[in-house]
Amino acid sequence: MIKTAYQKGLNFAKEMDLQDPLASFSDEFHIPTQKNGDKHIYLCGNSLGLQPKQTASFIQQELDDWANLGVEGHTEAQHPWMPYHEFLSESMAKIVGAKPSEVVVMNTLTTNLHLMMVSFYRPTSKKYKIVIEADAFPSDKYAVESQLKFHNIDPADGLILWKPREGEHLCRLEDLKEIVAENKEEIALFMIGNTNYYSGQFYNMSEITKLGHDNGIIVGFDLAHGAGNIQPNLHEVGADFAVWCTYKYLNSGPGSLGGCFVHERHANNKELKRFVGWWGHNKDTRFNMRKDFDPIPGAEGWQLSNPPILSMAAIRASLAIFERAGFENIREKSEKITGYLEFLLSDFAGDKINILTPKNPKERGCQLSIQVKNADKSLFDAITKQGVIADWREPDVIRIAPAPLYNSYQDVFAFAELLKKLI
Known part of the structure; x- marks a missing residue:
């Protein structure tokens, strides 16, 4: 219309x-x-x-299985808890335009952002700067600044703000291109919130990603205000990583778990540095406690701990509605x-x-x-x-x-x- x-x-x-x-x-x-x-x-x-x-009944099912089965619920529940996060992957992948192997529901948004920057922000003495939109959601800015400080980089030097022009409210792509032209030898990472929380502007992710990759820059997006709202087409866009929450447009409840995307080109790179936990370990040998860490290929390999089932049940309830609605x-x-x-x-x-x-x-x-x-x-x-x-x-x-x-x-x-x- x-x-x-x-x-x-x-x-x-x-x-x-x-x-x-x-x-x-x-x-x-x-x-x-x-x-x-x-x-x-x-x-x-x-x-x-x-x-x-239907969220209440989805959660109640897990409470009933916990009451009736105890620890056996991990394998015997109506929806077994061991692979529970996998029940969300296909539906979530459709919402963000990814392959199921590229998506995992885990942790919360800013935790996932830090985990992604551990792996994908690898500053050198020459290439160390991060570009973020000037009016990014505060948590993103705090996280990025803290990562710079962790690497002993002064945010005043290491952080570049992509700003609207004077008297305007929206960021222009040509201004980002100018930033890259002036600083491309020093920029290591784009960390952009794909839909700005304040203005509601949805950035052109394809052009931003191409701009970054053409200049040797890793590209990540925060989809907090995008997931369930717009279609980011993450796989096709080619972003290296993305993170999002599920309690806004995805209706999963206050403080619920977040989502994480890692492009499949990074899926089998075991040399990619990361913070790890046992739930990201090879499923076949996960319970052989004395094995060295062997990451699961794809986004699942960044998991740390076994998932909170009650929160995931709420996400599953909402995703079921998205599936039916299309x-x-x-x-x-x-x-x-x-x-x-x-x-x-x-x-x-x-x-x-x-x-x-x-x-x-x-x-x-x-x-x-x-x-x-x-x-x-x-x-x-x-x-x-x-x-x-x-x-x-x-x-x-x-x-x-x-x-x-x-x-x-x-x-x-x-x-x-x-x-x-x-x-």
Whole structure:
């Protein structure tokens, strides 16, 4: 659907919901309710996704197996715990555009980022700098700075920030190319958040990866705001590694496990330095405790400890919904419903609203980051009091994310009408 096909009025939103092939999936999620019993309009999947109703039964199955089987649950549970992480690999691989062998669910995002940088950030006296977008999520910046310090490199010297131009909010690829042209002999790593948490900008991963590899630079991405939101096509793009969380668009619950991608070209490189643990050891000899470490080929070889099954059960519950919905369908609705939100805001925005997020649907996910002229957090607080759960980011941005699996066009219409009224 193109922008001019959108129409004003509630009837159009209702008609879009009637035509929406994913409309029924909202019934599969718990939607928070207000004190008066009405459902909130939940537009915050970019911060914490809603709980699928089937999550409880998925976790309860593991609790029952633990109660009834004890340690035998590792092999005798309905979904045996020993290979449990493997039950997630195929579905997760579809979501990030990878081969199952290139993907593993383990640890949490920043832990995985550190593990990846141990292996893929190998600074020398000449080639040691890391490029990161200037407004990266703070945890990424902290992690990168700490890695530089670990190698006795001053971040003031070793960290290069890819910045928007003065007066702009979005990073330009030509500016990254200029950074490389000026510093290519010294840059060791690109560590880019593929969808920026603040602006919602989805970077061109293929061009970034090619730029890096053409200049001898390792390329990694943080998909925290991308996984389950956009299709990063990691294998085809050719990134060396990527990491992500699962509690935002992937609806796995607060603080749940993260995901990790290692491109297959690194799969059998046993010389690649890494921090290791027994769960990354050859499965055939894992329980022969006196064997030297023999890494499993692929991403599994970076595992440290046996996985937390209850958290993985929650991820499996959500991935099962993604499988039934089909990620192509999810992405198609994402473009439509986000475009509809943009259309409604533009209808009354005038010079009152500035949308930071790119207008091109291929350069964004379902998040729009908006600034309201002369407004402060009191506007956001007023929106919240009216039953909308959204997200505020200092100094003056409201992030709105209509998640395709559980948000409706009527949700978007109701929010736009409320914002129009308040401003």
